[in-house]
Amino acid sequence: MAKKKAPAQNKAFQKLKADLEAKTLGNVYIFYGEETYLREHYLKMVKKALVSEGFEAFNFHAAEGRDLNARALAEMAEAMPVMAERTMIAVTDYDLFKLSQDEQAILIDLLSDVPPYCCIVFVYDTVAYKPNRSMKKLCKALDEAAQAVEFKIADSGELTGWVARHFKALGKDIDRTAAEHLIFTCGGLMTGLSHEIDKIATYTKGPVVTLKDIDAIADPVLSAEVFRLSDAVAQGNADKAASILGDLLKMQTEPIVILAALGSQLRRIWTARIALDSGRDKQWLMDLWGMRSEYPAKLLLSAARGATSPWCADAVQRCQTLDRRMKSQRGLDAEGELKLLLAQLEARR
Numbered sequence: 001m002a003k004k005k006a007p008a009q010n011k012a013f014q015k016l017k018a019d020l021e022a023k024t025l026g027n028v029y030i031f032y033g034e035e036t037y038l039r040e041h042y043l044k045m046v047k048k049a050l051v052s053e054g055f056e057a058f059n060f061h062a063a064e065g066r067d068l069n070a071r072a073l074a075e076m077a078e079a080m081p082v083m084a085e086r087t088m089i090a091v092t093d094y095d096l097f098k099l100s101q102d103e104q105a106i107l108i109d110l111l112s113d114v115p116p117y118c119c120i121v122f123v124y125d126t127v128a129y130k131p132n133r134s135m136k137k138l139c140k141a142l143d144e145a146a147q148a149v150e151f152k153i154a155d156s157g158e159l160t161g162w163v164a165r166h167f168k169a170l171g172k173d174i175d176r177t178a179a180e181h182l183i184f185t186c187g188g189l190m191t192g193l194s195h196e197i198d199k200i201a202t203y204t205k206g207p208v209v210t211l212k213d214i215d216a217i218a219d220p221v222l223s224a225e226v227f228r229l230s231d232a233v234a235q236g237n238a239d240k241a242a243s244i245l246g247d248l249l250k251m252q253t254e255p256i257v258i259l260a261a262l263g264s265q266l267r268r269i270w271t272a273r274i275a276l277d278s279g280r281d282k283q284w285l286m287d288l289w290g291m292r293s294e295y296p297a298k299l300l301l302s303a304a305r306g307a308t309s310p311w312c313a314d315a316v317q318r319c320q321t322l323d324r325r326m327k328s329q330r331g332l333d334a335e336g337e338l339k340l341l342l343a344q345l346e347a348r349r
Contacts, residue, residue, distance in 0.1 A: 012149045020045055026147055027114040029121045032129035033151035037190035042151070043090065043123060050088045050119055058082035065094030065127065070106035077110060077118045089120045096122065096142070097132040104138050111145040122146075153188045156180070156293035163193065167209060170201035174209040180295035182214050187221040188292070222253065222261055227299065229258075230265035233315070235306040238346045245338060255334035256326050259341075263319030270312035272297075272304035315345050 019025050025046060031039050051060045061076045068091060081087045099107065114120065129148075133139055142148075154162065160179040167174045174182075186196045196218050200209060203217040220228075225248060232241035248258055268289060275284055282297035291297055304312075322341055326334055 012147050016149050025119055027119055028146040030146050030148040032124035035151040035153055039151040050086045052084050059084050059087045061089045063091045068094055070103040074110045081117050086117045092123045093125055093127040094122055095127050108141045111141040159183055166197045172201045172204055172209050178209055178211055180293055181211055184295055185218050185220045185224045226261040226265050230262055231303040233345050234269055234303045236349050241342050255338050259323055266315045268300055269303050272300035273309050273312050276304055314348055
């Protein structure tokens with residue numbers, strides 16, 4: 001069987017790593033993507049490779065896109081390095097595709113002839129990187145001059161390995177199941193996980209991090225809390241469901257947000273129930289929902305064992321009905337309606 005081609009974004013990321021290792025960094029990069037931890041890590045790596053310590057004031061230039069014009073950027077790029085071979089410019093949130101025609105013309109000229117000693121990195125943080133292919137000249141110039149590197153959320157294998165290495169650096173071990181539980185509980189972004197790992201490692205008394213350690217100290221993301229809520233509903237544990245809902249409301253989570261997440265999770269549990277009834281396995285669920293790990297699929301199947309397909313269908317329908325009412329009916333007691341919904345779902349069992 002022929003091997004699948006690696007995505008272009010992955011190729012660009014691998015090339016960046018290879019260029020850093022070989023000390024052959026290019027002249028123009030575009031850094032974007034959800035995984036801010038990796039993006040900032042590699043921005044620092046590029047700076048470390050190009051800018052000698054103590055010469056940052058001369059050879060490193062940082063600019064905010066909203067305060068920058070193309071002429072000023074070109075002037076920065078032309079500034080010669082001091083006691084070094086190269087300079088670096090990091091430009092944050094410079095929306096390349098909202099420039100005037102005059103600004104585009106200046107930028108295209110720069111991209112066609114970036115000084116060999118200069119490396120420009122366009123970093124997208126709060127502004128989304130969305131190439132506008134109708135700007136043909138600008139896109140052509142960027143395609144020829146720049147390497148666009150997307151920092152995507154790591155897949156399950158990479159992320160669990162990363163979690164284990166970070167705990168090891170703090171003197172703790174963690175097995176794969178616990179690492180997957182941490183990722184499910186706290187989300188798959190390294191930025192948030194890094195903080196949670198530090199906190200959990202400090203809290204854990206023994207040499208090995210356990211599920212209890214994670215549950216005792218980690219701050220769960222909304223999706224994990226709502227999964228616990230939907231699981232309690234599906235299992236008929238009314239007291240637990242009410243307690244979780246109460247905690248979410250105390251954290252001032254908007255009822256409409258809770259309802260949307262609950263409806264989404266109940267739909268997933270329904271598909272897991274369908275999988276059980278039709279003899280499908282967890283891989284089918286993973287493919288259906290684009291899951292990066294087996295762990296959430298196993299949790300869905302476990303939750304679905306406590307519910308029937310008709311109950312799941314009714315629960316999803318009730319969530320949709322309440323969602324429409326919340327969005328259209330003024331003066332509705334949203335918190336009260338959520339609590340009533342849980343009671344109705346319990347009664348329908």
